[in-house]
Amino acid sequence: MTSVKIYPSSFPNSEEELFLKLVLSHNDAFRALWEEWKSRVVFDNIDHATMRLLPLLYLRLQSLKIEDSLVGRIKGVYRYAWYKNQRLLESTRQVVELLEKQNIPVLLMKGVPLLLTAYKNPGARFSGDIDLLVHPADALRAMEVLHAYSCVPKGHLYPSTRNLSYESILKHFHEVSFVNDHEIEIDLHWRIFENEHKMSSELIWKNAVPLEIQSTQCLMPCTEDLLIHVIVHGAEYNTHRTLRWVVDAITLIKNQPIDWQKLLLHTIEHDCVIEMQTACSYLVKTFNVNFPESFLKNLSNRSVSNEKQIAYVNSSNEQRFHPFGNLWFLMRLYRESTPTRSKPFLDFICEQRGLKRRQDILTHTWKTYQKQFQKIFQ
Secondary structure (H helix, E strand, O other): OOOOOOOOOOOOOHHHHHHHHHHHOOHHHHHHHHHHHHHHOOHHHOOHHHHOOHHHHHHHHHHOOOOOOOHHHHHHHHHHHHHHHHHHHHHHHHHHHHHHHOOOOOEEEOHHHHHHHHHOOOOOOOOOEEEEEOOHHHHHHHHHHHHHOOOEEHHHHOHHHHOOOHHHHHHHOOEEEEEOOOOOEEEEEOOOOOOOOOOOHHHHHHOOEEEEEOOEEEEEOOHHHHHHHHHHHHHOOOOOOOOHHHHHHHHHHHHOOOOHHHHHHHHHHOOOHHHHHHHHHHHHHHHOOOOOHHHHHHHHOOOOOHHHHHHHHHHHOOOOOOEOEOHHHHHHHHHHHOOOOOOOHHHHHHHHOOOOOOOHHHHHHHHHHHHHHHHHHO
8 A cells, every 4th residue: 555655733743553452462462662751751731632532551451460650640530531431331321212202313423433343441531521413304303302402502602503592503514512500511413524524324224333332322434434434533633633533444444344445435435545554554554554455455546536636635724724713614604693683794794713802803813823834833
């Protein structure tokens, strides 16, 4: 397979790769990498992305019976993740049962299926929220059911969706977030990604497999679709960094049977060829992941349009810059939330960005551009 020379900024940097190699290393290489990582890290300054993977590091330390002054602290992180995930799994069961009673099929995505099938340990990684996929035709009803169940729409905490009806949210978004009375976030999806990505929800539903969560039955993506979703989602630019996609992908490949021909076909049907090409090249080059040669060859032979390549570069590197967000999108929200035009558009922008006066818009724009230039030239 042709190696990619420059990987997106969303991929791990050299320091992050050292930690990932530590967590994923063979037993005979672990101790040396552990000592190297300790010598280069101030534990109290560990970043958010690394912190979310410390439970997995603890499981490696425990399995190798390594004693160290840091082990107790890392064990504390593991126990906290285990506790948080137990609450998350119980909330997931309740939400699935609630929707199923209303004849709304539910497909669980991302963290929960990974915990239950690939890791098989509820404490192995932090999972911050519950990701549910419903059919678009069921989305409005699902929103109403969750709202009636004392789940507060998270959008009510942000200006963008505060005054929108559920119908408007369904039209303009691909998901809506709720928070239940245990302060657990529930992300209700009716599409996998925003409109610009073609990953097919219909194909995921068609190939879904059963999943049992605390004796409650629901669905999850087949292993091949779950791996594609992990890779595509992980390649998106995120200010919190997305190291977990590497561990999730390698753990899936290691612990679950993969139909490589099916993976190739689904990659093509989901229009995720460039994401899969780049991720596989990176995993082979950096972590020596063993993919079947025929799969890599057939994947490498797939051509990708210039338009798709540009879209991938934009989504996987620094986010495109808009001082107020996408102006056309703001105008659509304005029309939806103020149909009588009782509020001037400039006042609407002030409300969206927490500005007190119209005059503050220019100051806000200038400061935002300054921050962007500093990132570019630092």
